Amino acid sequence: MGLARSWSVALFGVDGLAVEIEADVGTGQPKTQLLGLPDAALHESKERVKAAVRNSAEEWPKQRVVLGLSPAAMPKGGSGYDLAIACATLAAANTVPSERLAGTVLIGELALDGRVRAVRGVLPSLLAARRAGLCRAVVPTETLPEAALVDGVELLGATRLAEVLSWLRGADDVLTSPPTPAEQPLPASPDLEDVLGQPEARWALEVAAAGAHHLLLTGPPGTGKTMLAQRLIGLLPPLTNDEALAVTAVHSVAGMLTPESPLVTLPPYVSLHHSTSIAALVGGGAGLAKPGAVSRAHRGVLFLDEACEFGPRTLEALRTALEEGEVRLARRDGIVRYPARFQLVMATNPCPCAPPKEIDCCCTSTVRRRYSAKLSGPLLDRVDLRVRMRPLTAMTGAEAGTPEPTGLVRERVLKARARATARWSAHGYTWTTNAEVPGPVLRREFALPRQSTSLLDRGLASGVLTGRGADRCLRVAWTLSDLSESDRPTADHVAAALEFRERRSA
Structure with missing residues (x-):
């Protein structure tokens, strides 16, 4: 022995x-x-x-x-x-x-x-x-x-x-060799042309896809908020090899992989019901914590429908993940880290009664404020784009305007992302989207002329805008610049970015 x-x-x-x-x-x-x-x-x-x-x-x-x-x-x-x-x-x-x-x-x-x-x-x-x-x-x-x-x-x-x-004991042919990887068919994604009207929301979705920005859609039921969120995945580029391995590792730990699709090559899409617990959202469990929805949505989209129906503590648990791109969970057996760099898309009604037209609302101003206040200021401060949906007034594409298909919008998104990646890599950085760029870098190394940022200065001076909000406006401005194929943002780009933040949810 x-x-x-x-x-x-x-x-x-x-x-x-x-x-x-x-x-x-x-x-x-x-x-x-x-x-x-x-x-x-x-x-x-x-x-x-x-x-x-x-x-x-x-x-x-x-x-x-x-x-x-x-x-x-x-x-x-x-x-x-x-x-x-x-x-x-x-x-x-x-x-x-x-x-x-x-x-x-x-x-x-x-x-x-x-x-x-x-x-x-x-x-x-x-x-x-x-x-x-x-x-x-x-x-x-x-x-x-x-x-x-x-x-x-x-x-x-x-x-x-x-x-x-x-x-x-020496037998060489008893164990199985790995199979030749088969080409995985790409799943069909829903098309943007299915959504009637909503030009402002469509533009916001394109900007969100081009810069990996967070998005809040507010409007009555049936105006296409969920449809737009589902179609964001179709605008995003496939994952790089490193991103695919990182996403697949999380899904492997979560037990979500199948032998037929061992590698996650497309950005994941995770949609949650408003009854989701904090542990299901950010991760939890006894011993060592398991990955939650924010980690399963890494490098993809996390969609919260009826966001104002989520518990306040559940929504506030998102704040650290939105800022740092990872979650750290301490449990009895130790601390684990899971990546959580996702795009947050929230959809909400403007009030509890949510009539098709705002003029028909029967809620008092107090009720409306209490409902919208469920999305706290610190959370909204981390949301780059806020859009009010239009009431649906026509059921035919001819009356609502000919909608652009996903393929056409995706081309513009990919070009904008390529411009951003080339710009940051030319200066030795590894960021691939504008949303990843730290604010100090934008303010120092890529500072805009004073006339371009005068609106942001006034917003900071009046207290309408926080320092974090100003940084996020700059990131959106760079994305708008990339979509318009400009070398750097102009005052109009900064104003448009600020307008996205000033749109209220109620």
């Missing part, structure tokens, strides 16, 4: 750390002891692994087995360590050779009959393993399409524990 080692990965949000699993089989009363701060699911793995080994026609050591997971002071949880624990124990018992365990990360949950079950977070786990210098990975066959997204790691898929043990 002796000592053997294998490797697995501990996940903290989308960040991973390679975990060394040491198995010592020695003299003493038959007992299996697991060290290294395991949680309940990991602590139960002893019995799962024993049953899986027995049902794979192997014998569990009849001596004392000590399993140490290092770093020992770091809490560990989940069932993804099962496969690594089984292989390390049998190698320490001299049941299988240990040579192939060196440099190999093993990820998978074991069923009692020896099947290797899929676990969440395979993509971020393999990214962490690659950073740790591990060059080979054995994962559940079901997760091979997801694992194949990681370059520089030799991948093998296992369906049963017996296959992995045969591979450790």
Whole structure:
């Protein structure tokens, strides 16, 4: 009997750390002891692994087995360590050779009959393993399409524990190689020409798409607020390789990936009901927090319909994510970070009764103010574009005006984004949208002439505009400049950006 080692990965949000699993089989009363701060699911793995080994026609050591997971002071949880624990124990018992365990990360949950079950977070786990210098990975066959997204790691898929043990004994053809990635068909997105009228809202949607700005749509029911929000995705460019991996890692941890679509290539769209809790919105759960809707919408769109019906604490929980582009969640077992750089789109009625025409409103001024006040000043200060929807007066495109299709608007959006990316990269920055540019950079390195920003100065002096609001006006002005193919914003662009912020929701 002796000592053997294998490797697995501990996940903290989308960040991973390679975990060394040491198995010592020695003299003493038959007992299996697991060290290294395991949680309940990991602590139960002893019995799962024993049953899986027995049902794979192997014998569990009849001596004392000590399993140490290092770093020992770091809490560990989940069932993804099962496969690594089984292989390390049998190698320490001299049941299988240990040579192939060196440099190999093993990820998978074991069923009692020896099947290797899929676990969440395979993509971020393999990214962490690659950073740790591990060059080979054995994962559940079901997760091979997801694992194949990681370059520089030799991948093998296992369906049963017996296959992995045969591979450790020298058989080379028992494990599955990753499949050739198939071309994923792009899902059809709804077209902008389905929305009747609303020229101001359409223009705001185009500006939002071009600069990744947040948007508030206010108007009576049935005027197209939800339709416009759904069509924003069709105006956005596909994700870059780095963005796609970051988004896919979040969806992997959340358990949302499928073997048919292992890579998220299009900006995600997440729509929430007003009964959504704070934990569902920003993330939560016992032990280590799971990703919430703001992280699932990373690099995409988060849509809050009937925004004034959301609880005030729920809406206020968005503020940090909007400002910093990530959420940090502290729970019993540690602090996790999830990316959350999304575009927020909110839709709301102007008042509780919400008649088709404002003249028919039966709400008092107090009721209207109380309703609109559910969107607090600090939250609205982070929303770049605020638009009042027009009442619908015509059901035919001829009367409402010929609407532009998504393809035509998308061309202008992509050109504007390309201008922004080229401008910031020419100065050594990695920002791809105007919404990402910090205010100090816009005020110092890209300062506009005084005559262009005089309106902002007056707004700051009168208290109508905050410092954050002025910065956001500058970002929108740069987006308007990119859409008009100007070298830099003019006073008209700044005035138009300020007008977007002055439109009230009630």
